[in-house]
Amino acid sequence: MTEVHIPKGQAVTPASLPSIAWYEFLLNEKLLKEHLSQENPDPTPCQLIIQFLQQAEVEMAAVIQAANEKKVPGLPGAVSIPLNKVEEEPKPIEPTKKVKALRLLAVKVGCYLRWNLAAMEKGVPIPILQALLIQLLQICVPTVIDNIHNPDLEVSSLSDLGLFVVHLFHRWCVRSVVRDSFPTKPVKQAFVPVPGQLDPNIVMAQATDTIIRKFKEELPASMIFLENCLLALETDHGSASMPTADCFGMPGEESEPQLLWNNTSNVSAEEITSQICFDLGALYFFKGDYRKAFEKFRVCKQLKSQLTEAVYCWVDENRLRGYLTSCSCLLGVSADVKTPSLFDRAELARKKEFQGIVEILCEDNLSQELDMSYRGNLQDELLRRRMLDLHVSVYLCNVVRAVTEGKPLVSPILEIVKNADSSRLEFLTELLSRGLKNLSESQKSHLKCFILHLIELLPAGSAFSQKVLSSDLVSHFNRAEVEELATDDVDSNNQYLLDVGMEDATAMTNFPSTRESSYNVSDVEGQLLTVYDPRLIKDILLELYDNRGLNAMQIISLNDKWKVPKELKQLLESNNTDKLREFDKIYLYVLIAKARHCMDLRIYERARQLLRMVESILSDVSFVAARQSSWQVLLMELNQFDFKHVVSDGQNLPSLILQCKQCLTVIRLGQVLSWWSTACAFLCNMAEWQYLSDLTNTADGFIELSRLLAGLVRDIQLKKNVRKQARDLWDAVLTIYQP
Structure with missing residues (x-):
């Protein structure tokens, strides 16, 4: 961890010369401050960091090469006689004062940027930025550098300065993993490769991949440390010490560089907490943990609004607002965090064994x-x-x-x-x-x-x-x-x-409440609306149809929530059911409509009872109609499994999977079912990838989407490049939503 090599090409030349050369900053110690105080300095701070660290690497390579040349053995053929039986370990080669000065200049530029990772990430490649932060760690906390990724690293053991530099490094690790998940352009280098030489951009990209892979492996340690930082900032550490440019003295001809820690800048706990919460929130959002992400973003916004003049914290407010909006939509909560929201209070009540949760929900009934x-x-x-x-x-x-x-x-x-x-x-x-x-x-x-x-x-x-x-x-x-x-x-x-009773007292329904002032539940019509037993329904319909003279349209329109699937409605109105009397058709219509109503209310046992009655009646009239009724039973079973994750008596998962496959076969043969997407989703949830990927004649959008998804899941482990499969999958999605 302590040795960082900056990848570089060989014999590269600058595309354009900067207005100030890098070595001028070595000759004039005050020049760096004067240069960076300009409005638009050329070269920019990020370019200076790159130049200083790359030149330091070149100088260090020359020192190592010179040291190795001194170890060349004597005359050819001579036999070397060891003086000691135990060979001494090679001593590490000390960097020259020029190398130290160049590295310190890069660190001082980072100080002038107030360690704004967002600014440095845009202009400094990941390998060079890693070298900069490790150099900072070596200077400030040399004893921690070898255990930087140790999950047992205690925050309480760090000084205020150590807390700042170690948390800065882990923040950058987390940010790098999140940034790697988004397509970004590589940082442009001001060099062009010489023909026949390695392209420095390719070398830099390979080094970046290696670093990101390492960060992903060590990501849990970074998350644990940052979470521990948040706890420590609430209790032990009231602030942290940010190193400034005045902390690092340049080496002289006869003197070593001096470190003046009295010149650090004090950073409040609120600033560091706000910054850590933003980066952790982005990571949780990237991992799909939207509840934790929302909590972090909420704290970030709340603390940031309290900062009058930030010394260190830099948060993209537009991105923060976008994150909060996304989380609030996904969780169904308000994104307003100016005052403690009911969501915050409810979450706090959950942590305290639900103390006060009833009062919070009573308030929410109004708000x-x-x-x-x-x-x-x-x-x-x-x-x-x-x-x-x-x-x-x-x-x-x-x-x-x-x-x-x-x-x-x-x-x-x-x-x-x-x-x-x-x-x-x-x-x-x-x-x-x-x-x-x-x-x-x-x-x-x-x-x-x-x-x-x-x-x-x-x-x-x-x-x-x-x-x-x-x-x-x-x-x-x-x-x-x-x-x-x-x-x-x-x-x-x-x-x-x-x-009237429901079999599940905890079920939430979406049936809107409508009650006419003339409605009386003691009327026969009112009884029809409330009963679900097929025998009672038939008796009430006989009363309305035979004794009161209501026709089919009048009975069907008693409840505007009675809906019959299009395919069954067409069958009831077709010539295939001419054997049925008008009353029987009314009876079937009401049974089917009430069954669908029960499915909406999640009263699945009632729905199953009604649909089985429909199926038994239609089986004597039309095989096609009875088959359509059985498909409705299957839909009810799938909805029940999706809601409760259990199957009804007499059913099992293999049976449901087989019926869904039969359903897709019927659709591919040309029959129409209005709910085939449910069958596709069920087979995907059951991981029937082999069956779905082997389907043919999948002109339907949902079936084609399922087939492509199954193929992608099956092949993603075998193929390194799945761009074609991903494009085909996206095209299938577009065909579903095209008008």
């Missing part, structure tokens, strides 16, 4: 800052950790929040409300009361509908209905609505509602 997927993750985590009481409270908070967005979750919480004690009911009514006091009119309407539905579905005289009627919630309802609340509370004709 609606957190994404529902994040809130759902909190709820699932509580369930996994068996914190059941807190889980129920968080679940109720999530239900109220979802209802304000127009998602009716009445049925999933019926059992909770039925069995709730007085404190739990008090909590729920308080949640609803807060919402009715502070939300918009449309959101209040959703909450009122939710309360009405809940009282309708609960047994008469339930504790919840009594709590609502005796609380201040009543003040948010008009007289007619209060009368309806009281009427629903005493209505005992609700036996048909026993069929």
Whole structure:
């Protein structure tokens, strides 16, 4: 680690001569400061670093060559007689004062740049920049240089100066790995190769690849050290000492270079923390850990906004803003970090065993800052950790929040409300009361509908209905609505509602809440909307069709959420189903629509029951129609597996994989299915690369994309260059999204 060789070509000549030669800075110690104080110095600071270090390498090579020539043996044929049995180890060759001066000049230029890695990375090649930083380490912390990549390196053992130079090196390692993942132009060199000689650009590129490969291997050590730095800056180290140009005296003819550490510049912990957080955030973003990346970027922006005059910290604000926007979109949180956000408070509560999480979610019910997927993750985590009481409270908070967005979750919480004690009911009514006091009119309407539905579905005289009627919630309802609340509370004709329950009380739905003022769940039409048993559905349809005279269109339009897949709808309207009466077609339509509705609500057992009934009816009428119904069952199974990662009874993964393959075969033979992309995605998730890559006649975009992806995954380990496969894959993506 201590020996750094700067790659260089042989016999290269400068393309254009600079206005000041490098050796002039050796002759006049004050010239460097005067030159760099100019507005646009020529050569630039980065060019000076390159010239000084490359010339130092040339001079050092000459010293080594001269030392080796002195070791040439005597006359030919003479036998050398060793004086000692044990040969002495060769002593390292000391650099000359000229070499030391050139290296110190390069370090002083870095000091004038205030160790701005972003500026140096643009103008200094990676091998030369590595030589500069290692030279800085050798001067400032010579005892640490050999253990620089040791993950056990203690931050507390470093001085303020050592903390700065070691963290600077690890910051550069992290930044180099991230930069290597993006296409960048190599740093242009001011030299042209002589014909027949090695191209210095090629030599430099090879050295760069070797360094980056080493950094990737040692990346965990750099990450650990920087994370430990952040902890130390909060407790042990209140600041760090940045070396300046005045710290390094030039060697004289009779004297060695002096190191004046009293001239260091003090850098606050906030500056270093902000800079480290930006670089670590970029690394976490590159690795796909967006939650950690967002946290680092948030801290970076918060601390940077507090800095009035930065000495060391330099952050690209546009890039920081882009990172924050990307993370906030991916995580579903607000990117505003001026004040501690609800997301920050929720994350802090998670670290403290969820202390105060309920109060945070109650606030979010009003501000609606957190994404529902994040809130759902909190709820699932509580369930996994068996914190059941807190889980129920968080679940109720999530239900109220979802209802304000127009998602009716009445049925999933019926059992909770039925069995709730007085404190739990008090909590729920308080949640609803807060919402009715502070939300918009449309959101209040959703909450009122939710309360009405809940009282309708609960047994008469339930504790919840009594709590609502005796609380201040009543003040948010008009007289007619209060009368309806009281009427629903005493209505005992609700036996048909026993069929409404969901098998998964934690499922989140996306079914919008709509309730007409004329809607009465005791009507026959209302019963049809709420029951899911095929026998009850048929009885209610007979009542509507035979006794009340409703035609097919009137029955189908009872719920605008009833949707039937296009292929099944066409079959029901085609001549293949002429054997069916109009009533049977209505019955099938409602069964299919309710099954699809249950799939949207993630009530998979109900959907399976309804679709099996459809399949049994159609099997006696049309094989094609029955086959289409079986495809809907397969879609339901795939959706259930995607949601729960489990298969239903009587099914297994090999069976689902086989059915998906049959589905793709049917599509490739010309039949139309509206959900073939789900089957493709499932086979990709199951790593069926061999099957997918062997497919032919894949004109469909999703199937072609899956085939190319499978081929790429299969061949990527065998082929060093996969540009053609990547281009074909991208072309397939374009064909999917082209209008």
